[in-house]
Amino acid sequence: MKLNIYKDKQEVAEQFSEFLAERIKQSTGKLNVSLSGGSTPKVVFDYLAEKFSYLDWSKVNFFWGDERCVPPEDEQSNYKMTVDHLFSKIDIPQENIYRIKGENNPDEEADAYGETLNKVLPLANDIPEFDLIILGMGDDGHTASVFQSNIHLWDSSNNCEVAVHPESGQKRVTITGKIINQAKEVAFLVTGADKKEKVDTILKGDEVSKSYPAGLVSPSSGELYWFLDESAVDKSYH
Numbered sequence: 001m002k003l004n005i006y007k008d009k010q011e012v013a014e015q016f017s018e019f020l021a022e023r024i025k026q027s028t029g030k031l032n033v034s035l036s037g038g039s040t041p042k043v044v045f046d047y048l049a050e051k052f053s054y055l056d057w058s059k060v061n062f063f064w065g066d067e068r069c070v071p072p073e074d075e076q077s078n079y080k081m082t083v084d085h086l087f088s089k090i091d092i093p094q095e096n097i098y099r100i101k102g103e104n105n106p107d108e109e110a111d112a113y114g115e116t117l118n119k120v121l122p123l124a125n126d127i128p129e130f131d132l133i134i135l136g137m138g139d140d141g142h143t144a145s146v147f148q149s150n151i152h153l154w155d156s157s158n159n160c161e162v163a164v165h166p167e168s169g170q171k172r173v174t175i176t177g178k179i180i181n182q183a184k185e186v187a188f189l190v191t192g193a194d195k196k197e198k199v200d201t202i203l204k205g206d207e208v209s210k211s212y213p214a215g216l217v218s219p220s221s222g223e224l225y226w227f228l229d230e231s232a233v234d235k236s237y238h
């Protein structure tokens with residue numbers, strides 16, 4: 001595990017963008033990347049669009065780790081957020097974008113997207129293998145859309161499952177632990193003081209940390225990176 005701690009959200013976004021840009025430049029084939037949703041990636045996408053629009057984005061296949069079960073034009077759609085902050089500002093072929101169709105029946109879409117991963121990604125141990133999975137973490141310790149209230153989904157034998165947000169009741173399609181822990185690289189992007197308590201707990205790696213979905217992220221052979229700002233982690237790690 002590699003900890004990267006920066007002064008604020010903007011510096012996290014800039015440093016992670018450099019991390020991603022380097023991988024795109026070095027890639028000799030397609031780079032299969034799974035995006036996270038929520039608010040943190042917006043700053044990353046804005047910076048990528050501003051500083052790295054020149055990259056050959058056709059080398060990247062984009063997927064999502066989770067999507068809200070809403071239409072793609074809905075303000076809550078992770079896809080729409082990505083279009084607004086990145087795809088609308090770079091030259092990315094439509095065929096490189098593998099959208100979770102939030103407008104479809106959730107159970108059917110979870111199956112369909114799981115099948116897409118089987119078809120498009122290389123398989124390692126019969127599991128679709130991403131080059132990079134970007135994850136956020138909620139202040140409740142959820143990641144992707146696996147919440148404590150449905151933590152059993154983490155161990156599903158399926159590539160994707162339907163989760164229900166514990167407060168809003170909103171349905172979401174999410175990738176599962178088998179996909180996340182198969183990735184070559186996983187990068188957590190977590191900022192803000194509201195995340196500190198869970199980040200400190202999860203970095204301890206003890207039994208308590210395993211009661212949170214984010215604490216179950218442990219790539220079987222890949223590398224785990226944390227991109228944090230100082231407010232999101234105890235000073236002892238600085």
Ligand code: 6PG
Pocket residue numbers: 036037038039040041066067068078135136137138142143144145
């Ligand atoms: C989503 C995300 C979710 C997110 C965390 C952190 O669809 O909401 O995938 O897992 O990463 O909730 O969200 P923030 O970055 O907004 O704190």
